[in-house]
Amino acid sequence: xxxxxxxxxxxxxxxxxxxxxxxxxxxxxxxxxxxxxxxxxxxxxxxxxxxxxxxxxxxxxxxxxxxxxxxxxxxxxxxxxxxxxxxxxxxxxxxxxxxxxxxxxxxxxxxxxxxxxxxxxxxxxxxxxxxxxxxxxxxxxxxxxxxxxxxxxxxxxxxxxxxxxxxxxxxxxxxxxxxxxxxxxxxxxxxxxxxxxxxxxxxxxxxxxxxxxxxxxxxxxxxxxxxxxxxxxxxxxxxxxxxxxxxxxxxxxxxxxxxxxxxxxxxxxxxxxxxxxxxxxxxxxxxxxxxxxxxxxxxxxxxxxxxxxxxxxxxxxxxxxxxxxxxxxxxxxxxxxxxxxxxxxxxxxxxxxxxxxxxxxxxxxxxxxxxxxxxxxxxxxxxxxxxxxxxxxxxxxxxxxxxxxxxxxxxxxxxxxxxxxxxxxxxxxxxxxxxxxxxxxxxxxxxxxxxxxxxxxxxxxxxxxxxxxxxxxxxxxxxxxxxxxxxxxxxxxxxxxxxxxxxxxxxxxxxxxxxxxxxxxxxxxxxxxxxxxxxxxxxxxxxxxxxxxxxxxxxxxxxxxxxxxxxxxxxxxxxxxxxxxxxxxxxxxxxxxxxxxxxxxxxxxxxxxxxxxxxxxxxxxxxxxxxxxxxxxxxxxxxxxxxxxxxxxxxxxxxxxxxxxxxxxxxxxxxxxxxxxxxxxxxxxxxxxxxxxxxxxxxxxxxxxxxxxxxxxxxxxxxxxxxxxxxxxxxxxxxxxxxxxxxxxxxxxxxxxxxxxxxx
Ligand code: BGC
Numbered sequence: 166x167x168x169x170x171x172x173x174x175x176x177x178x179x180x181x182x183x184x185x186x187x188x189x190x191x192x193x194x195x196x197x198x199x200x201x202x203x204x205x206x207x208x209x210x211x212x213x214x215x216x217x218x219x220x221x222x223x224x225x226x227x228x229x230x231x232x233x234x235x236x237x238x239x240x241x242x243x244x245x246x247x248x249x250x251x252x253x254x255x256x257x258x259x260x261x262x263x264x265x266x267x268x269x270x271x272x273x274x275x276x277x278x279x280x281x282x283x284x285x286x287x288x289x290x291x292x293x294x295x296x297x298x299x300x301x302x303x304x305x306x307x308x309x310x311x312x313x314x315x316x317x318x319x320x321x322x323x324x325x326x327x328x329x330x331x332x333x334x335x336x337x338x339x340x341x342x343x344x345x346x347x348x349x350x351x352x353x354x355x356x357x358x359x360x361x362x363x364x365x366x367x368x369x370x371x372x373x374x375x376x377x378x379x380x381x382x383x384x385x386x387x388x389x390x391x392x393x394x395x396x397x398x399x400x401x402x403x404x405x406x407x408x409x410x411x412x413x414x415x416x417x418x419x420x421x422x423x424x425x426x427x428x429x430x431x432x433x434x435x436x437x438x439x440x441x442x443x444x445x446x447x448x449x450x451x452x453x454x455x456x457x458x459x460x461x462x463x464x465x466x467x468x469x470x471x472x473x474x475x476x477x478x479x480x481x482x483x484x485x486x487x488x489x490x491x492x493x494x495x496x497x498x499x500x501x502x503x504x505x506x507x508x509x510x511x512x513x514x515x516x517x518x519x520x521x522x523x524x525x526x527x528x529x530x531x532x533x534x535x536x537x538x539x540x541x542x543x544x545x546x547x548x549x550x551x552x553x554x555x556x557x558x559x560x561x562x563x564x565x566x567x568x569x570x571x572x573x574x575x576x577x578x579x580x581x582x583x584x585x586x587x588x589x590x591x592x593x594x595x596x597x598x599x600x601x602x603x604x605x606x607x608x609x610x611x612x613x614x615x616x617x618x619x620x621x622x623x624x625x626x627x628x629x630x631x632x633x634x635x636x637x638x639x640x641x642x643x644x645x646x647x648x649x650x651x652x653x654x655x656x657x658x659x660x661x662x663x664x665x666x667x668x669x670x671x672x673x674x675x676x677x678x679x680x681x682x683x684x685x686x687x688x689x690x691x692x693x694x695x696x697x698x699x700x701x702x703x704x705x706x707x708x709x710x711x712x713x714x715x716x717x718x719x720x721x722x723x724x725x726x727x728x729x730x731x732x733x734x735x736x737x738x739x740x741x742x743x744x745x746x747x748x749x750x751x752x753x754x755x756x757x758x759x760x761x762x763x764x765x766x767x768x769x770x771x772x773x774x775x776x777x778x779x780x781x782x783x784x785x786x787x788x789x790x791x792x793x794x795x796x797x798x799x800x801x802x803x804x805x806x807x808x809x810x811x812x813x814x815x816x817x818x819x820x821x822x823x824x825x826x827x828x829x830x831x832x833x834x835x836x837x838x839x840x841x842x843x844x845x846x847x848x849x850x851x852x853x854x855x856x857x858x859x860x861x862x863x864x865x866x867x868x869x870x871x872x873x874x875x876x877x878x879x880x881x882x883x884x885x886x887x888x889x890x891x892x893x894x895x896x897x898x899x900x901x902x903x904x905x906x907x908x909x910x911x912x913x914x915x916x917x918x919x920x921x922x923x924x925x
Pocket of ligand 1 (some may be wrong): 273370449450676
């Protein structure tokens with residue numbers, strides 16, 4: 166029976182491989198035929214990606230788009246939306262250009278299209294893989310219904326430095342968690358068939374190591390050992406490609422002396438030769454041109470370098486369009502190199518089915534019926550509620566009772582435009598409910614809500630302007646700050662509880678939004694102090710696109726709910742959690758430091774030769790600081806619930822395994838509190854002795870489980886040699902026999918541990 170099953174299985178694999186081979190052959194024939202008719206100029210035209218000019222992240226905007234389409238000088242357009250506009254542009258291409266090659270249409274669909282989900286860092290905090298996949302699926306349905314077929318997502322850059330504004334766009338600090346999420350997002354976008362009209366081609370970004378920009382300053386240099394790169398930073402990109410992502414975006418940053426966009430080792434040796442990637446390589450926005458400022462030469466030279474390194478498509482800067490023909494004539498690039506790039510662009514279009522039907526994504530009917538549906542909004546509300554992380558809850562301040570008067574005070578209380586969070590370019594800001602309106606809509610007339618601005622986002626008007634760009638406004642009141650606070654306190658005087666809606670505005674994180682001070686701005690802190698002085702219970706509902714430094718708040722505020730930016734349904738989801746309809750289950754995907762001086766900070770650090778003794782916070786000549794302990798404020802994986810989970814009975818089914826074996830590790834998790842709830846059970850490993858130094862803990866598994874109050878569940882993990890492997894100094898992916906520790910717990914700090922051996 167088993168043999169028969171195996172034979173059937175092998176036969177299925179062979180037949181699917183044959184099917185793929187046949188499809189590839191068909192595609193190759195089609196593209197060979199097409200390319201045999203193309204002039205060099207037309208081939209170079211395919212490498213040109215322009216923006217429709219609606220959403221830009223640089224100073225350059227594409228011009229003369231219409232005449233360029235007709236001339237065959239455009240391969241793709243991004244940030245153009247709606248079936249009618251896209252149909253018009255596509256008609257120009259297929260009716261007016263010589264070879265009628267359709268255009269590919271892209272967009273930054275990062276955490277939802279019109280139905281906006283939490284920012285990616287928030288989605289990561291759900292640790293809920295099926296949910297994350299569903300959000301990407303919905304994003305693909307909506308965006309493709311509006312004419313698009315390509316998204317510049319997932320962003321999988323690991324970041325351990327919260328100063329970097331773009332930490333908000335990724336899944337945080339951890340290699341394993343980010344890799345798992347990368348996979349789910351790609352599957353969600355691309356579905357099971359890229360040629361269906363409700364899927365999008367995914368674009369993994371930013372390749373590579375963008376999240377390790379020095380000092381957390383955006384676009385800054387990255388300099389990293391191969392050892393760290395392979396073990397910690399590269400796996401999420403690889404995971405996304407292994408899940409089938411058909412395109413990848415080069416990053417802006419310099420990597421060990423060669424910027425990513427001109428880096429042959431990265432884009433060809435690693436990506437094509439080692440990883441066997443056969444999809445499209447596109448640059449980031451004007452990244453080819455920026456090689457000039459990196460100091461690699463003039464536009465002709467940098468375009469040549471970039472093409473030769475392995476770039477196929479040039480975003481916005483038109484360096485390829487304007488210089489490659491000259492470089493070909495001068496013998497600086499070869500026709501094979503141009504052909505290679507052109508082929509990858511055409512293959513992407515072929516896989517999307519655009520040659521069969523260039524208008525397959527242009528359905529007014531779909532645009533009308535499949536965007537912002539009640540079902541999508543329901544998912545957005547669920548995702549938001551699950552992304553919130555309860556950081557503190559003294560004396561069960563939360564959940565609140567649905568009665569009496571609640572004062573919602575603070576600069577984030579009445580701004581719908583800030584709820585979607587950064588990189589939600591297609592969000593309908595005018596129609597997004599503010600926190601207060603969302604809460605009112607969720608609570609009906611059970612609770613009376615009063616509200617006040619309370620303080621400006623920051624006292625510094627110029628900083629507030631920089632932090633509220635792209636229509637993400639927050640009202641500003643330029644009266645004496647104390648007068649505003651007094652008014653707010655007066656508004657709250659009859660309230661039973663105060664919700665302080667404070668933190669960052671949405672554009673305080675994201676691209677080009679690095680910060681050196683991660684405290685809640687002074688203006689808001691003064692407000693918070695005044696609110697606490699009223700003696701009423703105060704709940705801090707904290708908006709943040711990154712880990713903030715909350716040492717003071719942690720000491721002084723009884724309850725803190727970190728809500729990131731929750732998307733379209735933020736307000737309702739906050740009400741769900743504050744009033745106990747949803748029990749919070751989010752866990753931090755990035756460490757929250759005590760202060761900025763601890764950055765970069767991450768749990769999976771090395772032991773060093775002079776580790777601090779357990780429970781000591783300072784020892785002379787040990788690895789620590791004079792003025793603050795090594796501990797974070799909140800560790801990776803941390804997050805409270807309204808209930809209590811206790812862990813016991815950690816058991817291994819053997820004390821040692823061979824490379825062929827697997828090890829079962831189980832733990833009993835009991836819900837000891839008064840609420841049903843979800844818990845993320847986390848498993849970490851440590852390789853104790855080896856040929857090179859290894860992290861003190863690495864996440865290698867997790868399970869999100871629902872446990873009813875009073876009930877207990879046995880959670881079982883299976884570990885095999887694959888989980889024990891790492892890249893050694895020769896960059897071989899190997900395991901080394903010896904002792905390992907396994908840790909299981911509710912976060913990366915509070916764990917139970919056991920040991921086992923890997924034997925030869
Ligand atoms: C960002 C990318 C984005 C691109 C296109 C760039 O500035 O770095 O993440 O996909 O713009 O909008």
